[in-house]
Amino acid sequence: MTLIFFRPLFKRTALLALIGALAACGTPAPTGKPAVIIATPTPVPSGPTPVPRPSPEAQPPSATINGRSANAVLDDIVRYRTGRGMTLKVRTGNRVEFSMQVQKVKVPTEARMRYQLTTVNGALQLSARVFQVLNPGTSREQINEITNDVAGQLEHELSGYAQSERH
Numbered sequence: 001m002t003l004i005f006f007r008p009l010f011k012r013t014a015l016l017a018l019i020g021a022l023a024a025c026g027t028p029a030p031t032g033k034p035a036v037i038i039a040t041p042t043p044v045p046s047g048p049t050p051v052p053r054p055s056p057e058a059q060p061p062s063a064t065i066n067g068r069s070a071n072a073v074l075d076d077i078v079r080y081r082t083g084r085g086m087t088l089k090v091r092t093g094n095r096v097e098f099s100m101q102v103q104k105v106k107v108p109t110e111a112r113m114r115y116q117l118t119t120v121n122g123a124l125q126l127s128a129r130v131f132q133v134l135n136p137g138t139s140r141e142q143i144n145e146i147t148n149d150v151a152g153q154l155e156h157e158l159s160g161y162a163q164s165e166r167h
Contacts, residue, residue, distance in 0.1 A: 074096055112143075
């Protein structure tokens with residue numbers, strides 16, 4: 001009975017710890033003024049990380065990037081996220097995925113981020129999704145998408161990648 005009572009409390013605590021870890025990563029203020037248009041997000045095709053299907057109202061934040069190559073944008077994302085302690089898991093021509101262990105939680109928890117580039121009307125559209133993984137790599141692994149909980153921070157970060165030099 002006691003375990004059932006504390007289970008929702010643990011999930012909230014783990015979620016708050018994960019959001020705090022991602023917020024602590026911070027984003028530097030963008031420099032320069034290339035064209036940045038915040039666009040309506042598009043669905044991201046599934047990758048190697050199995051995740052539940054998001055509802056239509058839970059689409060990832062995105063930004064349209066003009067005047068930069070996909071490789072340059074992905075290089076900036078890799079440099080930024082690895083500099084903040086995340087580990088690069090997957091890199092393809094249009095997608096990168098990162099992971100990071102969440103500290104100070106009772107159940108092993110991992111934060112995962114997936115960035116996806118698509119071409120829309122000749123411009124690049126960058127979107128990102130964030131996941132909380134409980135018991136990663138075990139048969140009890142649970143994946144929860146928390147993109148909506150950190151959407152404001154993601155929108156700010158994504159718009160920064162439109163700059164010709166991120167740092």
